[in-house]
Amino acid sequence: MTQPPAVVVRDLHVRFGDVEAVSGVDLTADSGRATALLGRNGAGKSTTMKVLAGVVPPTSGAVTVAGRDAATDALGVKRVVGYCPDVGGLVPRATPWEHLQLSARLRRMDAWEERGRDLLERFELGDVAHRVVGGFSHGMSRRLSVVLAALHEPSVLLLDEPFDGVDPLGVEATLEVVADARARGACVLLSTHLRDLALEACGDAVVLRGGNRVAAMEATDLTGETYRALLD
Numbered sequence: 001m002t003q004p005p006a007v008v009v010r011d012l013h014v015r016f017g018d019v020e021a022v023s024g025v026d027l028t029a030d031s032g033r034a035t036a037l038l039g040r041n042g043a044g045k046s047t048t049m050k051v052l053a054g055v056v057p058p059t060s061g062a063v064t065v066a067g068r069d070a071a072t073d074a075l076g077v078k079r080v081v082g083y084c085p086d087v088g089g090l091v092p093r094a095t096p097w098e099h100l101q102l103s104a105r106l107r108r109m110d111a112w113e114e115r116g117r118d119l120l121e122r123f124e125l126g127d128v129a130h131r132v133v134g135g136f137s138h139g140m141s142r143r144l145s146v147v148l149a150a151l152h153e154p155s156v157l158l159l160d161e162p163f164d165g166v167d168p169l170g171v172e173a174t175l176e177v178v179a180d181a182r183a184r185g186a187c188v189l190l191s192t193h194l195r196d197l198a199l200e201a202c203g204d205a206v207v208l209r210g211g212n213r214v215a216a217m218e219a220t221d222l223t224g225e226t227y228r229a230l231l232d
């Protein structure tokens with residue numbers, strides 16, 4: 001029997017006052033696959049991700065994440081996803097290890113320490129595990145946000161601009177996290193402006209423009225020329 005898609009978005013609209021950030025997005029994403037969400041600044045990528053993370057409610061439309069309805073069960077959605085937000089999400093006075101402890105406690109995880117340590121090492125944050133994050137560079141904070149999203153091996157992993165300001169080793173570690181998640185059957189959604197990295201990380205691509213979906217295709221079909229044409 002074919003599995004239903006892990007993420008289903010139908011005619012999603014999100015309004016902030018007078019601004020319609022998302023205006024009719026349709027999208028599906030499958031378990032065991034990674035889907036890139038691409039588009040220019042202001043296209044609606046982060047807002048769509050926030051809805052999928054249960055952080056912002058849909059104004060209208062239907063959104064299901066691992067069987068949970070984002071409009072009526074935001075808490076259920078938050079439980080099944082791992083979310084790396086585009087900005088923020090870290091407590092400046094806490095250390096990476098304290099962030100991991102808090103995350104594990106909130107999720108009632110047992111025996112998370114080894115995985116936590118391993119992820120910090122993979123993202124080259126082992127040496128600063130006990131340093132407050134307030135002094136971290138942008139790239140270090142991004143890397144920690146990916147670690148926190150991945151810690152509990154969520155069935156839906158949402159990475160919003162995970163490569164932003166991240167050095168090549170951090171990019172490699174992030175690509176590994178995406179590959180691991182796919183291998184254990186999770187659904188990955190990753191937003192980025194960077195077509196090349198999207199192609200490396202993801203098998204599927206969805207392009208947004210002005211709050212609408214303008215294309216959905218296999219990532220390999222998204223040539224530079226095609227992407228450029230879709231952005232205009």
Ligand SMILES: Nc1ncnc2c1ncn2[C@@H]1O[C@H](COP(=O)(O)OP(=O)(O)OP(=O)(O)O)[C@@H](O)[C@H]1O
Nearest residue numbers: 016019020021039040041042043044045046047048
């Ligand atoms: N909280 C908010 N209040 C008002 N407008 C908002 C809010 N959040 C987003 N918007 C607007 O919604 C539109 C989509 O923003 P969004 O952040 O989703 O785009 P994006 O594709 O993620 O852009 P970027 O690539 O620059 O991160 C933009 O016009 C933005 O200004």
